[in-house]
Amino acid sequence: MKATVAAVHTLPVSLDVRPELVVRGARGSHARSDFLLVRVVTSDDVVGYGEVSATPIWSGEDGHSAEHFVRDVLSPALVGQPLAPVGRLDDLMDRSLAGNPFTKAGLSTALWDAYARTLGEPLAVALGGAYRTRVPIKLSLSGDGAALDAVLDAARAVGFGAFKVKVGLGVAGDLARFARAREVAGPDAFLGADANGGWTRREAAQAVPVLARLGSRFIEQPVGPADVDGLRDLRGAGLPVVADEAVFDMADLVRLVRAEAADCVSLYVGKSGGPGRAVAMGQLAAAFGVETVIGSNGEFGVGAAAQLHVACALAALSTEFPSDIIGAHYYTEDVLARPLDSDGATVRLGAEPGLGVVPRDDLVARFR
Template structure:
């Protein structure tokens, strides 16, 4: 089929709300993530091809959620796409930007559905449509939270799911953070990849104190140690300790350029949601790589469709961090998934399939809700 001759004929959404597995609930400096509201998106083309996406947004993090996403897609973005050519998808992404300021997670869910439909029309995996695939499998990690027995339960659940690489939530008081991370290192052993994620919760002084106290923990990296706007503080910490990962500091291209100019990070954590979709995420990663900054795929607690999109993007990137696994956790984090068949993931790696587009589809009961 010719995607240039295919047009968008329908856009539908289905809200989904799911709790996280209690033992794996993320408790970070920005708050807890025990429950998530999602909006699943379906795009239908004139050739009868269906593409799927997922809006994964939390108000505390992005100012968006499933309700706001549904409002904008149903009342503004979806109607504007009807009758327009599917290709080039980049032109449709630009249209979304002209219609709605901000709201990158909402746009990302819709853009993912458009890219999925485009790749399915070409009958290739999305990673191929995006310029890859450069790899067939991606190393992954999971977050650990809590103190003492609570952390031990989280670690046991993560290991039972197959995870061997971790990041520990911090950004609180120095003594508690040091004790938590040191316990995680004791549990994981000296060879495991172990990082700390402060979610911007430390001041520069507390960051320096915490990292001094954690010297014996042999951290693999420190993620967003200080406030997102404190790029000078991040640059200062880069010179003193483990590699610095910019997360909250980078949503889009303008943010990334600021980080580059400030020499504030060794690695940047790219989200499909923050970037605004798969195509934008690949472009953002290419910009980072051109300045010698490594890339990992970060997570906003995506479900199966979002995790499948993360995987496709990770495989489409010419370079991906060799030392820090990505956060493609998918159904490992929730009590249930939305996919007909889960991604091929054993906790250590997630593997790319051969199917077209995202290579996955929603469960049958959710497909019926689209109708």
């Protein structure tokens, strides 16, 4: 008899970002995360974990809305259903709830985790990999003057050597911030720039050539999410264009590819609606010569593990741009019983089945 989904449990968790690493960008400041951990139990007593990593200003979702939808809408649709194929359960969630990709991604991750544990394989293998076991990573830098220096010092102290500078807050200040980051980080440090859609086309056209001269390696989402033509026009301005806010789902990616609007796409497990869909989007991007990196919504450890497995399952993950798998370093505490294997420069995949991680015992005891 095939395993079925027997139960779904949830646990709201709030964590503070390490004060010295708080990100301040065009979409606001991110100093605390109110997320939701999800647990799936199968009829064979296999347990899988996921994480809803959502913030209202970014996705219109948060831990409170996620808990309601998981408990009252999605769980009734899934309990009793066969665990495999997990893609069918992803489709079933879409028929039960419109939108809310981050919420669905948390539950989808738990389903995929349980499925991979049933197989006795790492999730990256269940998703079609693993193509690598080590992923280079970077951290966001924000703030001005001495505050920026302090962020860089703190990031280096935990091993980070690659960064992206938050811009999109006003061109003059953005260029001064990036110039200071370049001065302090040194001429050879990997530095990109992330505008989070905060510039107009005119502002982006002013800023991007200067950033190129300052040694930026890329510009991420220079204009608003809907301005695909603006993204395309900036591809000739001197820097590779990374699309982030412009690409949530497969339809967004298809529109971007057709417009030839980006050199690279930042994929999230949350934006995509789950690990399987994130990998499918990466495969489509690769087929059209568009690189992919794994972006971040400030995931906790469970979400960071999902990021890692998706990164390792992508055949064409960018080798030029590091990904944003920062959960092992970003918060004042970790939700995992054993942290991810990360030294700040890279994060490494283990051989354990599923996500290869579980929450701390005190958190496991609180699921309901």
